[in-house]
Amino acid sequence: xxxxxxxxxxxxxxxxxxxxxxxxxxxxxxxxxxxxxxxxxxxxxxxxxxxxxxxxxxxxxxxxxxxxxxxxxxxxxxxxxxxxxxxxxxxxxxxxxxxxxxxxxxxxxxxxxxxxxxxxxxxxxxxxxxxxxxxxxxxxxxxxxxxxxxxxxxxxxxxxxxxxxxxxxxxxxxxxxxxxxxxxxxxxxxxxxxxxxxxxxxxxxxxxxxxxxxxxxxxxxxxxxxxxxxxxxxxxxxxxxxxxxxxxxxxxxxxxxxxxxxxxxxxxxxxxxxxxxxxxxxxxxxxxxxxxxxxxxxxxxxxxxxxxxxxxxxxxxxxxxxxxxxxxxxxxxxxxxxxxxxxxxxxxxxxxxxxxxxxxxxxxxxxxxxxxxxxxxxxxxxxxxxxxxxxxxxxxxxxxxxxxxxxx
Numbered sequence: 001x002x003x004x005x006x007x008x009x010x011x012x013x014x015x016x017x018x019x020x021x022x023x024x025x026x027x028x029x030x031x032x033x034x035x036x037x038x039x040x041x042x043x044x045x046x047x048x049x050x051x052x053x054x055x056x057x058x059x060x061x062x063x064x065x066x067x068x069x070x071x072x073x074x075x076x077x078x079x080x081x082x083x084x085x086x087x088x089x090x091x092x093x094x095x096x097x098x099x100x101x102x103x104x105x106x107x108x109x110x111x112x113x114x115x116x117x118x119x120x121x122x123x124x125x126x127x128x129x130x131x132x133x134x135x136x137x138x139x140x141x142x143x144x145x146x147x148x149x150x151x152x153x154x155x156x157x158x159x160x161x162x163x164x165x166x167x168x169x170x171x172x173x174x175x176x177x178x179x180x181x182x183x184x185x186x187x188x189x190x191x192x193x194x195x196x197x198x199x200x201x202x203x204x205x206x207x208x209x210x211x212x213x214x215x216x217x218x219x220x221x222x223x224x225x226x227x228x229x230x231x232x233x234x235x236x237x238x239x240x241x242x243x244x245x246x247x248x249x250x251x252x253x254x255x256x257x258x259x260x261x262x263x264x265x266x267x268x269x270x271x272x273x274x275x276x277x278x279x280x281x282x283x284x285x286x287x288x289x290x291x292x293x294x295x296x297x298x299x300x301x302x303x304x305x306x307x308x309x310x311x312x313x314x315x316x317x318x319x320x321x322x323x324x325x326x327x328x329x330x331x332x333x334x335x336x337x338x339x340x341x342x343x344x345x346x347x348x349x350x351x352x353x354x355x356x357x358x359x360x361x362x363x364x365x366x367x368x369x370x371x372x373x374x375x376x377x378x379x380x381x382x383x384x385x386x387x388x389x390x391x392x393x394x395x396x397x398x399x400x401x402x403x404x405x406x407x408x
Contacts, residue, residue: 018330019072024342026065027349032389033059039381054301064255064315067196071259074204088205099198101408106191111182119172119179125364132358134163141405192252199253200260211264218257222309224250251307258316275332279324286320289313344397350406352396
């Protein structure tokens with residue numbers, strides 16, 4: 001991978017193969033649990049923990065795992081740009097453009113649900129499919145060689161941008177007098193990643209040479225949650241109508257900053273850091289995060305929906321432990337052939353993430369309801385979800401070979 005962003009990241013040498021494996025595994029899990037959500041008669045531990053109760057399942061760790069990986073990649077990608085002599089201002093501009101891209105995609109994905117097809121003038125499936133086509137046209141990585149290719153890629157990006165603008169203009173949701181146009185509502189998974197990416201990148205730009213300063217940022221982000229809940233951040237006014245300072249900025253960004261810290265403390269090149277030392281350091285960090293989560297569990301408990309401090313810190317600790325295992329296998333033992341099936345998702349995660357929506361929209365446009373009416377319950381449904389997720393990874397690889405590689 002040669003590009004750096006929240007979804008695709010360039011690396012400074014040495015390459016950390018285990019991060020690629022963890023990213024691919026997380027995208028696979030995302031597709032799997034998203035498909036699981038539509039099944040009946042499956043165990044409770046395969047569903048999100050009820051939002052009004054104190055606890056979490058493995059499903060509640062999938063989203064924070066990606067936030068954590070985004071953070072792990074920041075010192076390798078953004079640090080690489082700075083090491084090559086790019087000015088902090090230019091790097092920040094790069095970060096801002098990519099954040100805006102993530103937010104735009106997030107808003108479109110959120111508005112794919114609840115659309116009033118009659119008021120919009122086209123079916124929800126067609127609107128969804130065209131929106132994804134627009135995303136691909138705008139953010140595809142086109143060949144860089146040749147003036148003709150450059151002109152063609154610019155033209156395709158313009159077509160994609162125009163298509164997205166058109167879809168945004170015609171979109172209608174609600175009923176009767178409550179019909180409105182597109183709304184942010186919440187930012188969607190991709191948009192929430194964008195906010196966390198921006199916050200963590202700014203923190204890294206400020207404290208890239210001072211890990212202790214980043215640790216202070218992590219504490220401040222956790223404190224923001226308590227400040228938001230207590231009303232201390234009410235002065236933010238209209239900002240709080242669009243962004244939850246406690247959850248979106250405080251909670252989610254804390255997970256991403258924890259990923260940044262792991263890379264800075266453990267993975268940055270150093271002569272005295274053996275594989276055993278890196279694994280031990282990762283596990284020590286995991287233990288510290290888990291201890292902090294235990295101490296901060298009250299009064300808000302563990303909740304993914306509310307992005308409580310305990311959920312954020314426990315999720316980060318779990319990610320550290322999982323990464324320690326993968327690092328030992330992939331980088332320590334140099335055993336990564338078993339993870340070859342994850343390569344398409346690790347290299348092209350944004351495409352892998354949106355592919356299920358594209359496929360389901362295409363099926364809906366063709367009147368195919370098979371996945372909604374068959375194999376959608378119990379063990380058979382779980383097997384279906386596994387096969388569907390693996391099929392999406394294979395399709396991602398096929399499309400990549402055909403030249404569709406999304407970047408931001």
